[in-house]
Amino acid sequence: MSTAPASRVRRGRRRPAIGLVSLGCAKALVDSERILTRLRAEGYAIAPSYQGADLVVVNTCGFLISARRESLEAIGEALAENGRVIVTGCLGAEPQRILEAHPEVLAVTGPHRTEAVLEAIHAHLPPPHAPFLDLVPPAGLKLTPAHYAWLKIAEGCHNRCSFCIIPKLRGDLVSRPMAEILAEAEALVRSGRKELLVVSQDTGAYGLDTRFAPVTIDGRERRTRILDLALELGRLGAWIRLHYVYPYPHVDELVPLMAEGRILPYLDIPFQHASPRILRAMRRPAAPERVLDRIAQWRRICPELAIRSTFIVGFPGESEADFAELLAFLEAARLDRVGCFVFEPVEGAPASDLPEPVPEEVAEDRRARLMALQERISAEKLAGRIGRIEPVLVDGVDEAGRLVARSRFDAPEVDGRVLVEGAAPVPAGTILEVRITGADTHDLFAVPAAEAPS
Numbered sequence: 001m002s003t004a005p006a007s008r009v010r011r012g013r014r015r016p017a018i019g020l021v022s023l024g025c026a027k028a029l030v031d032s033e034r035i036l037t038r039l040r041a042e043g044y045a046i047a048p049s050y051q052g053a054d055l056v057v058v059n060t061c062g063f064l065i066s067a068r069r070e071s072l073e074a075i076g077e078a079l080a081e082n083g084r085v086i087v088t089g090c091l092g093a094e095p096q097r098i099l100e101a102h103p104e105v106l107a108v109t110g111p112h113r114t115e116a117v118l119e120a121i122h123a124h125l126p127p128p129h130a131p132f133l134d135l136v137p138p139a140g141l142k143l144t145p146a147h148y149a150w151l152k153i154a155e156g157c158h159n160r161c162s163f164c165i166i167p168k169l170r171g172d173l174v175s176r177p178m179a180e181i182l183a184e185a186e187a188l189v190r191s192g193r194k195e196l197l198v199v200s201q202d203t204g205a206y207g208l209d210t211r212f213a214p215v216t217i218d219g220r221e222r223r224t225r226i227l228d229l230a231l232e233l234g235r236l237g238a239w240i241r242l243h244y245v246y247p248y249p250h251v252d253e254l255v256p257l258m259a260e261g262r263i264l265p266y267l268d269i270p271f272q273h274a275s276p277r278i279l280r281a282m283r284r285p286a287a288p289e290r291v292l293d294r295i296a297q298w299r300r301i302c303p304e305l306a307i308r309s310t311f312i313v314g315f316p317g318e319s320e321a322d323f324a325e326l327l328a329f330l331e332a333a334r335l336d337r338v339g340c341f342v343f344e345p346v347e348g349a350p351a352s353d354l355p356e357p358v359p360e361e362v363a364e365d366r367r368a369r370l371m372a373l374q375e376r377i378s379a380e381k382l383a384g385r386i387g388r389i390e391p392v393l394v395d396g397v398d399e400a401g402r403l404v405a406r407s408r409f410d411a412p413e414v415d416g417r418v419l420v421e422g423a424a425p426v427p428a429g430t431i432l433e434v435r436i437t438g439a440d441t442h443d444l445f446a447v448p449a450a451e452a453p454s
């Protein structure tokens with residue numbers, strides 16, 4: 001269940017309370033936040049438990065078979081614990097699948113259909129008669145901690161990667177107007193967010209559906225494209241981190257903004273593989289040598305650039321030679337952070353019908369070998385930062401009393417931490433200068449810069 005405030009009694013009548021279970025990726029989390037924000041604005045209470053809720057919304061993920069299974073289990077749990085359930089999210093794009101498993105759900109709506117979810121809620125649990133009784137924070141309700149937030153800039157995707165059904169579930173790319181994104185970003189920064197994590201299915205493609213339409217922002221002539229959006233976001237004074245950037249040539253234009261300190265020197269680019277044969281089968285850009293050249297060029301422009309990526313191993317037809325190409329690419333690219341997934345067939349994805357499936361144990365073995373290589377690279381790169389003074393953003397305190405923080409090169413939840421010893425307690429969201437004193441495979445150790453021995 002979400003951790004939003006519990007319901008309260010007002011004027012002797014308890015307000016209708018909604019519980020929300022949010023599954024899946026950051027994009028789904030943003031959808032959940034929008035639903036919660038609208039519900040609070042309409043006067044509903046948000047229940048932190050099944051028992052306190054009059055109705056439960058389950059925001060599902062339908063990407064992988066395992067995620068579908070988890071979503072169906074979550075719906076079953078909500079039905080067992082509460083009994084009144086509305087389903088939304090990616091799995092909601094296939095209502096018959098949900099209704100076959102759980103015919104008693106009240107309604108099913110698809111992904112990013114906030115209006116449809118609200119209509120279904122209104123039909124089954126009418127809003128209270130006095131909406132807007134409570135102040136909704138101008139930045140909306142967030143499921144992330146109070147010092148950072150995800151900022152969704154578009155819905156859907158115009159690519160057609162063969163292993164992915166996101167375009168089928170969420171449709172083609174629809175970019176949010178830049179003024180609307182900037183208004184949300186400003187409200188988030190005003191509400192205390194120190195870091196905004198820019199997210200969409202394909203962040204580099206922002207504005208493509210509008211043909212990069214011209215727009216005026218505070219008298220400045222801009223176009224609806226990622227470079228201009230990054231420039232505008234960079235004026236807000238928060239850390240701006242870009243996620244899910246497809247490796248288009250125009251990504252090159254973002255790197256100078258990172259070198260100038262306008263946005264964080266961080267690129268999350270899902271390369272997925274490095275064998276041209278496998279990349280073609282994935283329907284992804286297939287020129288790894290050009291990617292290596294571009295990474296080298298980016299690092300010349302912005303030497304401290306951190307690159308995060310994800311890869312899929314065990315894709316149908318992946319030979320040992322293809323996998324060796326991937327390892328060689330990783331060795332040459334020396335990426336900072338890497339995630340690796342074993343290919344999983346997804347119903348409706350063209351790749352699921354490809355011949356030559358890779359046996360699961362072979363794919364798992366390749367994943368382990370890839371991660372072992374990356375762990376060595378990661379440890380070497382982190383060791384190279386010992387002695388540096390860096391700003392870090394504090395996320396909290398651990399059981400040992402150390403500040404748990406992140407550098408500009410680490411996104412929350414997926415990347416490493418900087419554990420700061422000997423610092424006075426400070427609130428989450430504080431930015432501190434620290435001196436790096438140690439490193440392991442994924443994390444760094446540090447002391448406050450002012451107290452560090454020189």
Ligand code: SF4
Nearest residue numbers: 157159161164166201
């Ligand atoms: S870029 Fe490819 S993997 Fe990512 S959402 Fe679009 S189609 Fe799916």
